[in-house]
Amino acid sequence: MSEFIPSFDEKKIEKKWQDIWYSNRYFNANDYSEKEKYYSLVEFPYPSGAGMHIGHIRAYLSLDVISRKRRMEGKNVLFPIGFDAFGLPTENYAIQNQIHPRIITDRNIKTFINQLKSAGFSFDFTRMVDTTDPKYYKWTQWIFLKLYEHGLVYKSKTYVNFCPSCKVVLSNEESQGGKCDRCDNDVVQMEKDVWFLKITDYAEKLLKGLDELESNSRIRMEQEKWIGRSSGAYINFKIANEEETLRVFTTRPDTIYGATFMVIAPEHHAIEHLKDKIENLDEIKAYQEQALMKTEFERIELAKDKTGVEIKGIKAINPITNKEIPVFISDYVMITYGTGAIMAVPAHDTRDYEFAQKYGLEIVEVIKGGDISKEAYTDTEQGILVNSPLIDGLSVEKAKEKIISILNEKNIGEEAIQYRMKDWAFNRQRYWGEPIPIVYCDDCGIVPVPYEDLPVTLPMVEKFIPTDTGESPLANIDSFTKCSCPKCGKEARRETDTMPQWAGSSWYFLRYMDPHNDKELASKEKMNYWGQVDWYNGGMEHVTRHLIYSRFWNQFLYDIGVVVHKEPYKKRTAQGLILGSDNEKMSKSRGNIVNPMEIINEYGADTLRTFVLFISDYEMSTPWNDSGVKGARRFLDKIWRMFPNVTDEVGYSKDLERVIHETIMGVGDDLENLKFNTAIAKLMSLVNEYNKQEKVTRSDYEVLLTMLNPIAPHITEELWSMLGHETLLVFETYPEYDESKLVKDEIDLIISVNGKLRDKMVVENNLDEEKLKKIALGREKIQAFIEGKEFVKIIVVPNKLVNIVVK
RNA sequence: GCCGGUAUGGUGAAAUUGGUAGACACGUUGGACUCAAAAUCCAAUGCCCUUAAAAGCGUGUCGGUUCGAGUCCGACUACCGGUACCA
Secondary structure, three states: OOOOOOOOOHHHHHHHHHHHHHHOOOOOOOOOOOOOEEEEEEOOOOOOOOOOOHHHHHHHHHHHHHHHHHHHOOOEEEOEEEEOOOOHHHHHHHHHHOOOHHHHHHHHHHHHHHHHHHOOOOOEEEEEEEOOOHHHHHHHHHHHHHHHHOOOEEEEEEEEEEEOOOOEEEOOHHHHHHEOOOOOOEOEEEEEEEEEEOHHHHHHHHHHHHHHOEOOHHHHHHHHHHHOEEEEEEEEEEEOOOOOEEEEEEOOHHHHHHOOEEEEOOOOOHHHHOOOOOOOHHHHHHHHHHHHHOOHHHHHHHHHOOOOEEEEEEEEEOOOOOOEEEEEEOOOOOOOOOOOEEEEOHHHOHHHHHHHHHHOOOOOOOEEOOOOOOOOOOOOOOOEEOOOOOOOOOEHHHHHHHHHHHHHHHOOEEEEEEEOOOOEEOOEOOOOOOEOOEEEEOOOEEEEOOHHHOOOOOOOOOOOOOOOOOOOHHHHOHHHHEEEOOOOOOEEEEOOOEOOOOOHHHOHHHHOOOOOOOOOOOOHHHHHHHOOEOEEEEEHHHOOHHHHHHHHHHHHHHHOOOOOOOOOEOEEEEEOOEEOOOOOOOOOOOOOOOOHHHHHHHHOHHHHHHHHHHOOOOOOOEEOOHHHHHHHHHHHHHHHHHHHHEOOOOOOOHHHHHHHHHHHHHHHHHHHOOOHHHHHHHHHHHHHHHHHOOOEOHHHHHHHHHHHOOOOHHHHHHHHHHOOOOOOHHHOOOOOOOHHHHOOOEEEEEEEEOOEEEEEEEEEOOOOHHHHHHHHHHOHHHHHHHOOOOEEEEEEEOOOEEEEEEO
């Protein structure tokens, strides 16, 4: 041991074990293994040119630790990785640098894989998927066609955010504040014919399925809110002297007596139907145009100041009071929610109240309890109906029921459910995405590409710059657009829009089970074996859209008999953000980005892993702290330096036995509950205990290495082999604790007076109450505190404390 | 606005069913080793008074429940995240 060095050569060790693990494919999942399966899934990355981010490390570490632990527990683990590689950044980079996105993507993926390996992640790298690979997106297109076949795809006009300078259609996120994300020019609203997926058909199923998903309440609530179910009623309001009826959705049918006017969205079709009767049509038209010009952003910004125009010449009839009430158009009513028309109840809705105030409209109180001269009264808990002959005196809840049955009887309305979630706009006008497998034929109309002609591949062209019209760059490529109609064979034109980035990620977890299958998206046998994803970790930001979209596709595929589980995921967790050391979100512009590769180069992957897990509670966001990294390295060095003090003795040291069993229990529980920070703290404490001993036994040392292995796999593997083991630590069994070894002989007894700690002492375990009282009262220190005071009572918590209460 | 979350030393953070607040680290200070430095080891480290001990104070603010509150209840403040005229 004379040449033993007090610190380890992380570069040498890490390279060595990574080579052994990856070249022997030790982390590969085995289809149909006899062992019990475990499927852990992390969100696959977008392979940007910047490479791996510190956030990826945190996001993937939790399940890397769990997967490594599961293997040690004898499970057949599927822990795959892949790349969600379609997307705008690559396309932009490609245009700027005149390099094809295919080349950039391949290059970035290669770098990313190397970085993942240098962090020691135990992914099965033979199952990698790449959403931009035609062998993969063939099945993305296949699912699209299946959705089409089942009536879940439709085309409809909508307004999109268009940047005239970049010539691209932008998402809401990319056009915040009405400015283009990239060039900062004003975004305009452009009408487009757009593909939609009818996800709203699955709203109820998606909501119900949440019952089966194990997740914290925050994750669940965000999904529930996104789906946004609300129950109420449809009510039909006749237009006086016309055939036209305005149908509204309301969650408060009980307040119908207070409905003193109506409001319809500027886009509402009734305007067109009634245009001959409208006296101020010009004014209405002007308002419509003005509303259309506003971007979504402006409509929200101006929310406080409600605008609108009364539609003169028509009146609606409140079907319960039979009174004539005015009808307005206003952009505070959205065409996309409910029926695009509302019955306004100013007394009990803040928005209607504001509107009524501004335009001097009648406000009728129908729920007792508030002061409607000041504000709308929206309490539904305690309110009692008034001024409502048919339902006076009833609670809100009862009144709703009764009014709905009246609506049914009179045939003027019915109970209804509405969802906030909208259908999924399923296209982008870009090159770097999955082509939508649709053909337009002059004679046959919209024709889906036959399944056997899939995939419709992206043409490998030199130029893929945007068109002036907001169409996809594909529209300029004749060799792509020109085709023959699959139905009649006549010359036809291909759809040039591509799918959104959410497409490929909506089913990737299925492909991992059978990634090389060219006959189906994944075989039934393999999906049967691997079943559901047991644990899915990812970002909080994907809890709504990605999770809901992928659950939707899975449920659909289940309904048509392609997959075997209704819900794809059993359990979902989310890591917290790592912020810059300035406590701000990491970003290029703030210059506070931490590059994980720099940490790996300076300290090694084990140090990075240990520190990132130690930094804070896994589910909370936390600032990065450079100097803390050294502490993690110091901890690993301490274990390394302990090596010469390890004896050949088998069995735990007597003095360490109890703390070892305690640590096994604590660390195990902590890892399962994502409490990596306290798990590492417990291991640090154990190492501190070891260091108080002159020697530790081989068993003491080995159990430490085994517990630490999922967290710091390289150094533990090296030390394991230095102990003379021929087999790898990754194949060892995870340690178990012995309950009987946890019992303490002695405990620290706390003695307090009036709840304040005054004394403590070590006493025998399991003393009875009387003995403890006696001991406590006998203490000199305690005597001083109770002397001359009136004794009230004494409280004993066995094996913990004695509290003496005096006056 | 609404819905969540969070608030604890100089810093990151721990704390089981209400029962020793600050585990584990970082940093700082002092010491050992060294010609010196780094590394390492040892000690101290919530605040206040103090030579020291003891006492006192202390988990965002105010109040409550309790023998006992970081933890439970009520009111409030700040920050972070989600959402946004959803009828």
